[in-house]
Structures are given as structure tokens and as C-alpha cells.
Amino acid sequence: MQWLAKISSFxxxxxxxxxxxxxxxxxxxxxxxxxxxxxxxxxLGIIMFGMGLTLTVDDFKTVLKIPKSVFIVxxxxxxxxxxxxxxxxxxxQLPPELAxxxxxxxxxxxxxxxxxxxxxxxxxxxxSVCATAVSTxxxxxxxxxxxxxxxxxxxxxxFWSMFKTVIQVVLLxxxxxxxxxxxxxxxxxxxxxxxxxxxxxxxxxxxxxVVSVNRDSLFxxxxxxFLVVLLHNGLGLCLGYWVAKLFRLNYADQKAVSIEVGMQNxxxxxxxxxxxxxxxxxxxxxxxxxxxxxxxxxxxxxxxRKEETKRKLxxxxxxxxx
Numbered sequence: 001m002q003w004l005a006k007i008s009s010f011x012x013x014x015x016x017x018x019x020x021x022x023x024x025x026x027x028x029x030x031x032x033x034x035x036x037x038x039x040x041x042x043x044l045g046i047i048m049f050g051m052g053l054t055l056t057v058d059d060f061k062t063v064l065k066i067p068k069s070v071f072i073v074x075x076x077x078x079x080x081x082x083x084x085x086x087x088x089x090x091x092x093q094l095p096p097e098l099a100x101x102x103x104x105x106x107x108x109x110x111x112x113x114x115x116x117x118x119x120x121x122x123x124x125x126x127x128s129v130c131a132t133a134v135s136t137x138x139x140x141x142x143x144x145x146x147x148x149x150x151x152x153x154x155x156x157x158x159f160w161s162m163f164k165t166v167i168q169v170v171l172l173x174x175x176x177x178x179x180x181x182x183x184x185x186x187x188x189x190x191x192x193x194x195x196x197x198x199x200x201x202x203x204x205x206x207x208x209x210v211v212s213v214n215r216d217s218l219f220x221x222x223x224x225x226f227l228v229v230l231l232h233n234g235l236g237l238c239l240g241y242w243v244a245k246l247f248r249l250n251y252a253d254q255k256a257v258s259i260e261v262g263m264q265n266x267x268x269x270x271x272x273x274x275x276x277x278x279x280x281x282x283x284x285x286x287x288x289x290x291x292x293x294x295x296x297x298x299x300x301x302x303x304x305r306k307e308e309t310k311r312k313l314x315x316x317x318x319x320x321x322x
Contacts, residue, residue, distance in 0.1 A: 052180070084232055085150070096154040114262075165276070244256075
């Protein structure tokens with residue numbers, strides 16, 4: 001079990017690399033990955049079940065301890081990213097499928113990778129974990145509603161159909177995971193170490209399937225989508241930080257809000273796009289999945305080093321004064 005935990009940790013730390021490798025393989029050898037496409041919902045359900053296994057009652061008690069911060073993150077999550085997605089889709093005059101896909105990414109809840117990035121950035125990890133849980137539990141209502149509200153300009157969106165899908169592949173698996181963790185804590189504690197590996201396999205599988213069935217469209221629209229994704233993610237990180245600063249949250253909270261807002265649950269967006277829109281609509285979420293797992297570590301490393309430099313200066317100053 002210990003060696004499996006090490007493999008899992010390695011897979012989690014090198015997640016972006018595996019996404020790039022398998023996305024490339026599925027692009028050049030699509031027939032080897034198209035069989036995964038019908039199983040995307042199952043893969044997402046497994047990922048969400050794993051997320052539920054990591055959540056405890058104490059995580060939700062955090063809401064009562066820092067309600068202001070959690071409220072700010074939740075509002076920022078479901079306003080900044082959806083509106084930014086709408087604006088970029090309109091500005092770049094994206095084709096209907098791509099516009100709907102970009103908006104769907106923007107309307108998705110925060111991703112669990114944000115918790116790791118916040119920890120590495122020396123931000124408020126408790127706030128990040130709590131905010132991810134809250135935004136995910138709000139997703140069955142807000143993700144379909146906001147997608148319907150903003151994407152209907154380009155494509156027909158069925159709120160109820162998407163609502164039922166999110167309930168089935170997100171809410172139910174998470175609730176089952178939470179219940180499993182609550183009643184079988186000792187057994188779950190042993191299994192938690194391998195969850196990053198399961199998540200990586202699931203998301204890599206989803207990304208590979210989407211790329212394999214959209215090879216030709218990706219060749220034509222790849223650069224444009226990457227540019228939109230880069231702007232979407234970058235502006236989300238910046239605006240999340242400035243919103244937290246505007247409401248005078250402390251520095252650790254500012255970092256948590258920035259990362260939480262800028263990093264989306266692209267796996268959910270990809271699954272919903274594949275099920276409810278044309279396959280092409282899932283491409284923005286796949287590229288977002290790759291990019292935010294590159295931009296996130298870069299930003300986390302910058303903040304971490306900045307924090308270490310600051311602490312060193314304080315220590316040196318105290319030493320000189322003594």
C-alpha cells in the first residue's frame with residue numbers, strides 16, 4: 001500500500017505532464033482512446049466520489065467560523081468566471097460550440113487542485129477546501145442555471161437536463177463519499193493516499209477521450225481556444241485576488257480566493273459539454289485542465305518563495321537587533 005501511495009503522490013504532483021502526454025497520444029492515435037468517450041460520466045462520478053471521501057464534517061463547520069470569506073469566494077466564483085467567459089466568447093466571436101464550452105468552464109465550481117495550490121502558496125488552505133466543497137454543492141443549481149442564462153445566445157441549453165446530470169455525477173457521488181468517510185473513517189483513511197492517482201487517471205481519461213473525438217477541430221481552432229483559456233484563467237486569478245483585497249481579507253485569504261476563483265473543475269465542464277452539447281464544446285475544458293495545472297503551480301511557487309523571503313528578512317532583522 002505504501003508504494004501505491006508514493007505512485008499516487010507522484011502522479012498528483014506531475015498531473016499536468018500526464019495530461020499533456022496522453023492528450024498528445026490521443027491526438028496522434030485517436031482510435032486508441034475514442035472508446036473512453038461513452039464512459040466519461042462514470043469517470044467523473046468516481047472522481048467526485050473520491051472528493052467526497054476527503055471531506056469531513058469539520059470542513060463544513062469552517063463555514064460557520066469564516067462565513068464572510070466563504071461567501072466572498074462563492075460569489076466571486078459564480079460571477080467573475082461566468083461573466084468573463086461570456087465576455088471572451090463574445091469578444092473573440094467564437095463558434096457556438098466553443099462559446100458554449102468556454103461558458104460552461106466558467107460556470108463550473110472550483111476544482112480540488114486549487115486546495116493543493118493554495119497549500120503550496122502558503123495561503124488559507126482551510127478556506128480553499130471549504131470554498132471548493134460549498135461551490136461544488138451549489139453546482140447542481142448554479143452551473144446549469146448560469147450556463148442556460150449565458151450560453152443560450154449561442155446554443156439551446158436545457159437547464160433540467162443538465163441539472164439532473166450534475167445531481168447524478170457530482171452531488172450523489174460526493175454525498176456517498178462523505179457518508180462512507182463518516183461511517184468507515186479508519187478504512188477510508190488508509191485509502192485516501194491513493195485518491196490522487198484515481199483522480200489523475202479519471203481526468204486524463206476524460207481529456208484523452210475528448211481530444212481523440214475532436215482531433216480535426218482542435219487542429220483548426222487550437223490556438224484560438226488556448227488564447228481564450230489563457231485569458232480566462234489569468235483574469236480569474238487576478239480578479240479573485242483583487243476582490244479579496246477589496247474586501248480587506250488577509251494576505252493568506254487573498255491567495256486562497258485568487259486560486260479558488262481562477263482554477264475550475266474542468267473535468268465536470270468537459271463531461272457536461274460532451275453529454276449536452278457537441279463534442280467540440282468539451283475542448284476548452286480540456287485545454288483549461290492542462291493550462292491551470294501549469295499556471296497554478298507557477299503562481300503558488302511565486303507566492304511561496306515570496307513568503308519565505310519575507311520570513312527570512314524578518315528573522316535576519318531580529319538577529320541584528322539582538
